[in-house]
Amino acid sequence: MALELVPEALGVLLTLENMAFIAVGVMFGMIAGSIPGFTGTNTVAIALPFTLPMSPEIALVFLSAIYVGASYGGAIPAVLINTPGTAGATATVLDAYPMSQKGEASKALGISILASCIAGIISAFIILLLLGPIGDFSFLFTNREIFVLGLFGLAAVAVAIGDNMIKGLVSGFAGLLIAAMPVDPTTGQRRLDFDFFGLYDEVPFVPVVVGLFAISELFYLINKRAISEDTKVNTSYGDILEGFRYAISKPVDLIRSMLIGLGIGSMPGAGTSVANFVSWGIAKNFSKKPEEFGKGNPEGVIASEGSNSAVTAGSLVPTLALGIPGSGTTAVMLAALLLHGVRPGPELMQEFALEANIVILSLFFANIALLVFAFSVSKYLVRIVSMPANIIVPAILALTVIGSFAMRGLMFDIWLMFIFGIIGFVMRKNNYSLIPMILGVILGPIIEGAFLRSMLVSSQDPMYFFGSTLAISLWIGIVLVLFGKPVYNILKGSIRSRTNFFD
């Protein structure tokens, strides 16, 4: 089904305007991604309100390009100054920086660029092929299944992201409660808006997203002078090309890391940091020189960068198909979909299959743009990290203020953004993951709508939510997600106390 839409999607995508936005998005993402601590999630969150005047297609293309650029951008400081720009580049540091210390910084950059681009392009192609089956599967979801799926998504993300499952669940259900504060969707009666007109009919998710991610980050960044002052690295275009040649000579490593990234990225909430370490570990096991891993083995750079680039495409699968984000950045992408009238969830592949195709196809072109820009300017972007944080912070604050105001033209939204920035800071300080809360706020109205319609259809019978095989499977999935790990730990402890099986 979905492949039939490819020519039409290409027709929409291949305009000068879209190509320009892809170029700008990739460049912007690369710059932001190269700032350690300022990642794809924050970058897409900041850019989100500025897509408001754009058409939905251009906005989604632009944000996807930012996502691709930021995913790669994290590798630049990882290679050059031993500091990953994003969580997804953490394993890159292990071999890329030792390569730099051995005078092979350019080669490491070249490997990271080509591994990212090739893995990104191939994984986008695979996802494009999968869109059809995903679309067919989505037809199985009615309101009942959408409600249970929403709960499943929250549980899965709460468990997968962060160290503390219960805190993740608190975060997610707090998001659902916040989303339920405006008027009752059926009667229009006010619930808990504190007499603020801005909260009357909806919780504006853009200020919430920008506040939680971008503003809370500023409270950390302000305490730093410069991210790094060690920018004296010699690089050359010739050696970057040498890195290209090395990456091409390792197709098996590339494909393996890409498949790992794609698989892990497709799991709700798993994210890039898991993928790049798993990929790095597996590459080490398969390597003929495993003892060189962590000491500047180029295969380690391919493993990490190939996988984190494939995660970008992979994490869009649960996002587009089910409305469950595969990573923090795709959680913000969900907000972007909603902002432009594309309703996330299983219905997306029924009603917005063209938009889904456009998003995936834009990854192809974004990766090609990445290849050009990354080759041209990577060696210079290291200077970004030497920029004083006390200049970056006020600039970002000003941008987020105008961005939050832009959506509805209400000062209330600026206040809300700032308050959620403080809430985000407190949450991060106490190890509460932000992503479940965002997911709760974004999916809340969809879950509540599905619940109310299901209750209406079933004459208020709660057993209706257990009335289909798919719904029961999802309930079982929730139980497994919530209790699988604790039960495993109990069993492991019990077995360990009696045997030496785990020792």
Place this chain on the structure above:
Amino acid sequence: MTANQSESDGGRVESTQSASGAGGPEDEHAYSRGYLALVRLSFPTAILILAILYVENTFGNIRTENLYYPYFVIGLLIFFLGVVYTREIRRLLQVESDEKLTTSLRVAYDKWQRSIGLVIIGVVYIFLIEVIGFFPSTFVSMIAIMLVGGLRDPKLIIGGTSIVVALIYVMFVQGMGLAPPEGMFGI
């Protein structure tokens, strides 16, 4: 670097955390039990109060069938909050610290004074927007944040601020047609 470092904190990586001295729970020995309770229980307590206010505002005012969903959410939320409270209080009871609350607050202030400064300037900034408009208040607030952030070079302060304000105007007001908030004087 830790393998389980995820994008859960908005993608912030560990190097940034350590560099900024931020992230994760406080060092238990450096702070008083009262301070740790204040920090750790602030978020769950705020959510609990929100849930109570929700019930108070809706119970009896909205027909019961329409409250099934929000009360289902609140029920589960209170259960999870109960688990969090139990765990946190148990951890707090194990804390052995001779520090006083006031001392801990002072230590925390020293550590986070720039962040606190940013909060104060942020609040004043948003108030100012409504009075003098977006661009003048942005100009003033950016300078204030740079000063709080430790920047003292006047050329960098004025130059950086002017460039950012000009870029915002050109890109977002002229280029994208966004209308920034105006103050009482229509600026």
